[in-house]
Amino acid sequence: MEKVYVIGVGMTKVGEHWEKSLRELFVEAGLKAMKDAGVERDDIEAVIVGNMSSGFMQGQEHLGPLMSTYLGLRGVAAAKVESACGSGGIAFHYAFLSIASGLYDCILVGGVEKMTDVATPDVLSALIMADDQEYVASTGITFAGLNALVYREYMKKYGVKQEDIALFSVHDHKYAKNNPYAQFPFEVTLEQVMSSPLVADPIRLLESSPISDGAAALILCNEKKARLLGKEILIEVAGSAVATDILSPYEREDLTTLFATRKAAEKAFKMAKVAPSDINVMEVHDAYSILGPMHLEDLGFAKKGEGIFLVKEGEIEKDGKIPTNMSGGLKARGHPVGATGIYQIAEIVLQLRGEAGENQVSNAEIGLAQSVGGVGSSVAVNILRRVR
């Protein structure tokens, strides 16, 4: 298997971009990533686009040739990869395989989603397509509603208070403040979170990731290309794994554990030959506050029911044992669903390069990004390592 490196990163600010189209967002991120990598158009052999709902929300499929056309990359291989809100992290896996196979030397992988100028009922209809249309969406439940069931079950099973879970949102905002790409770059207090309106009981507005527009892109290459480009700092993809679970949570034996996270993490750790204790910085997919502690547990950083202690005891802070969501996470950086997994990896790359600004974790050498589709129905765990 060829070694795979991430040599370029580009992001748009996450937010409401009514003045920019889907393609403009992607192209902006893509060109930034190419510039950052120091590659020319002729270097790029393929484009992979992570996106969930452009067909339903923009009436646009075929994002592969659309984006390569507007990037000026006529002729390259291209495709869209979809795995609901995990589309970005899973698109990255196929980009990794493209280079690892030896067939491609250099490719661009990005994610994009444009949601804020779509009518809210339509966005909710789009998001619930992550679960089963025939047996779940058709009941009228929203995606927040599904997560509310998980939230209630978790509190009941482990005797945890909502105030402790809601702290995850406070944490995210604290770091988003310093992220120039964040949708909500300001702090919130626990009191504000707990008194914000209910979205789906018990989930409150400030415990929910927002509706967002945004795009992020990465340039991946093999050893030969990295050498040709004379890269001084090099970020290797040490482990990349995808796993799935039964699509709908109602059919699973336990709502409070995401089996696909455990399985993907196990594979990725084995591939990278590292353990959770080796990870210096991490991005987890906290679409709702409850998922923060659950991911800490399922990724192997805490026992079940004890994820909140890592948060309360400061262990996920910048100087803690496992600095988490230094980007502001889904809650505060924002969640343009198909792009989110790429934003996470971009943040990890910046951290490993020592370019994360105010939120820089000192001596970060190994980072992990976890991207989730649906309520844990598909999960990508990607582990990156600075090799020089």
Next chain:
Amino acid sequence: MEKVYVIGVGMTKVGEHWEKSLRELFVEAGLKAMKDAGVERDDIEAVIVGNMSSGFMQGQEHLGPLMSTYLGLRGVAAAKVESACGSGGIAFHYAFLSIASGLYDCILVGGVEKMTDVATPDVLSALIMADDQEYVASTGITFAGLNALVYREYMKKYGVKQEDIALFSVHDHKYAKNNPYAQFPFEVTLEQVMSSPLVADPIRLLESSPISDGAAALILCNEKKARLLGKEILIEVAGSAVATDILSPYEREDLTTLFATRKAAEKAFKMAKVAPSDINVMEVHDAYSILGPMHLEDLGFAKKGEGIFLVKEGEIEKDGKIPTNMSGGLKARGHPVGATGIYQIAEIVLQLRGEAGENQVSNAEIGLAQSVGGVGSSVAVNILRRVR
């Protein structure tokens, strides 16, 4: 790069399946492919689903975990790959890369589309999403309308009569008659084609591929797995390439040549170390009759404007120089868009195994399948070879 083999094939009949859901179609094809390959559930490590429009037409995304759940494959890696009507052939490319990389030993790749129980205006809206929503679809043109422009330009440029182009449909139906999976297994005459209603002037109904439901699946594995399974006949993926063009035909310098086909073919031939003259059997993406001769040209079997002579002179017949669309092609086997590229490869595999029944080409050792998204905006060319 690991060698990649196709060891199993499964198809549903193409047609109107109002009594079967999207998942039922895919699972039927998937289980057939697993049985054909002689693999158990534990053998499969990943599922890739080629599909264009399930979000818009069925309100269902996240086909990766949906299909793996219903195939009983909890835990496997999974994703959907979309590239409009070329989704199947391009999903196959990513399945190829998955095995070629060395990360996976055995995976299932399939395609599925369910279109006949969706209201016709909605199907037309879905199909035109293959082109540019902002500058093309928004004018009201249909996908047939775009192909009609290509058709007129081709006739004008090369002085070719419609009667000669329409022969491609007659050809397809002649072979569909013997394909148990074909949607329209009967012959049509040139007179019937030419007197059928206009769809988009000059394209007539019997020159157009139909709206279809169907699913097809393949099992791919590496050398190690093939040996473990004790396979006697082995079909290798000798070449697999994807290329794109400027998304919309109106921006191209020549409507009558599909640049992406030429580029993908060039790469695939080089990779397989073969020339067009080495191909024994071929499936081309004839969504409309005009595309048949154009593909013969762009794939390297005829000069521009001379594709029709291959048809008229019997060279694409079973005993001709380049037997083409022995399955009945898109016109007569049917065109469930995201599944079509997989149906094509399935036909090639059956041909190379000598299991193609009445339509068997004698001594077929090397076969080619071409899958197209949009009006040549994305193209996959996959070349298979019987190696024992």
